[in-house]
Amino acid sequence: MNDRVVVTGLGSVSALGLNTDQFWSALKEGRSGISSLQGFDDSGLKVALGAQANGFDPSSCFFARDLPILDRYSQFALMACQEALAQAGLDETALDGAAAVIGTGCGGKETDEATYDQLYRQGKSRAHPFTIPKGMPSAAASQVSMQLAITGPVFTVSSACSSANHAIAQAALLIRAGVVQVAVAGGTDAPFTYGLLKAWEALRVLSKDNCRPFSADRSGLVLGEGAGMVVLESEQHARSRGATMLARLAGSGMSSDAGHITDPSAAGAARAIQAALKDAAMDPQAVDYVNAHGTGTLANDRTETEAIHRVFGSHAARLMVSSTKSMHGHALGASGGLEFVATVLALRDGVIPPTINFTRPGEGCDLDYVPNTAREKRIQAAISNSFAFGGLNAVQVLQAV
Template sequence: MRRVVITGAGTINALGQSVPETLKAMREGRCGIGPLDIRDVDRLTVQIGAQIKDYAETDRFNRQQIALYDRFTQFALIAAEEAIAQSGISFQGELAQRAGVVMGTSGGGLSTQDENYRAVYEEGKNRVHPFVVPKLMNNAAASHVSMQYNLQGPSFTVATACASSNHAMGQAFSMIRSGLADVMVTGGSESMLCFGGVKAWEGLRVMSRDACRPFSATRNGMVQGEGAGMFVFEEYERAKARGAEILAEVAGFAMSSDAADIVMPSKKGAARAIAGALKDGGIATERVGYINAHGTGTAANDKTECAAVADVFGHHANDLMMSSTKSMHGHLIGGTGAVELLACIMALRDGIIAPTIGYEEPDPECALDVVPNEAREAQIEVAMSNAFAFGGLNAVLALTNA
């Protein structure tokens, strides 16, 4: 079983359009949630989101590219460019054939779908652009990343709702560890902040109209975000031999299915995934110092997740730190785990634990150290990232310093 490390990271989200900007915002406990600026926002009950501001696609892409790239694909390409540049890898020759891309997304080209449904049903048009299908398909971002960087190995997209990114990164990790690939570009991207995307989530009645306050007794729901996080996963000996900067080691991964309910989370299913990631990495519970929680800010998720952590870690649950950065960058659905992995890397490398902002009042059912409102300095050995999706699909990653 080969070791796997992270040698590049990239992102664009409501907190920043690069990794340094994002980590600075996390350290400062900055909130990226605000009023939505989208078409027909006045028809929405929920009018807030973690939207990327000061972003113009024409500054990044030419007209031909924009015709092919939905917003979620644009975000993936921007994040991948930063990650691959940091890694210093050029994918040529045999390496290109042993490198691929696994991405997570839930909605894929939802903005493209929304625009074209409007064109056909509202505006009465009988024709749409010939590139609509390749623009909206869920694998579009993964395909364009593979073409942009000559990634000729295993490449595909994972769609498991809010766990998509963690599942994708877990697959990339497994491929390198087993010898199927040497380098993988992996992460997730999502752009659901269009009228149809927000309206659909409104129907679930799990959305907050004012703020995301995970674990606080005053929480009243989740807030959608958008963006992407991308990473370069690499076999350890290869990275070491070329003198690459190693950001962290991916030490363990596990996934589970609740097999219970389509929307309600299960403590047992979540606990199996957390415990499985520890077992996979040979990690004792006492070594874990920080968990980036799924932490959506809904009553069902937060108390279930806290109960699962308490079950797995026992008395040590009172000693570890667990925060939800969704309070800052919102819930990126299929892209959320990728952006949240940055907080785990920051905790390991810099000794800075990102806070749960918006925390107002303790909840007896969430009685863990949720690092309320302000970042904290702490030296940790192991960080974990939780993702628990609708459909009862769970995926947990464990990271250490290499």
């Protein structure tokens, strides 16, 4: 069986808002969610900026009885999944046997940090009894399954910053293989803990002033948090129940650089894009828009541009390419989910979100990056790129319906 896969629901939590309407409005307006880092006063951190979901209040979103078992990254996943399923018009009665594939780059870091603080700083001799089930990398997937009554295949994918796109690809494969008819998939991460920020600080890839993907004066990435989730269905199933189809997931491509742990490879990225187009049986000339990985680091932006040239040839000059990380930050394992949501909405509404903060093109960055202002243009096909540390690449091809 090889049924076509469609998108019927979208959900998101990010620094741009706690739902997808807020997220999309900010992207269209070119409004940034990046600001001075909050919650770490006098900590000795050199990290200056973050794209934090500062309006998020767990106590207003979840029952008090559930909070002790929900790490922040699981909270984000649940909110985004609930929104996506509501838009798709699916409730618990329709999810028996459905799948959930949840990507995360970090897992329950908030829980880990609190535990280590209690043991090593406060000198306590015992950890909380829920430490493992709350903080394990599969906790978000388990919570989504339990709270939304999803009883089919449920598992976690962790491939750093490609986690969400890998998760969406696996969910689509389950549908195409006939294993399930419905799946919820995407990514979630909550990296704003002292220990994790110190680790990122040591990598020296964080910007001190802003996120400016593809610009000559770009100075690094800005971390973000949140979740991006989608509901995928077989087209036959969606049509049978009269669902509104937002886009078609035409193909997925994956590759590994098999090279450096942090230095990306244009050849590896290009292989993933080519694999996605082949899976979609789509000619490169048919693609109108690329939602770029676009981190704002010197290495990524130049390498990604080269990969696009390798795949698209002379057509690269006609592509619109933008990085929404300039607004919602790099939410690690959630980024691919947020960017997938943005790509679906670009196809649905005919609006290309901009790369904000763009000044002038950097060396080796010579494409149309939709600088600073959204562009109204009807498009038929788009790709969404995710390229992770360790050379783990995942690309999605989406078509208008």
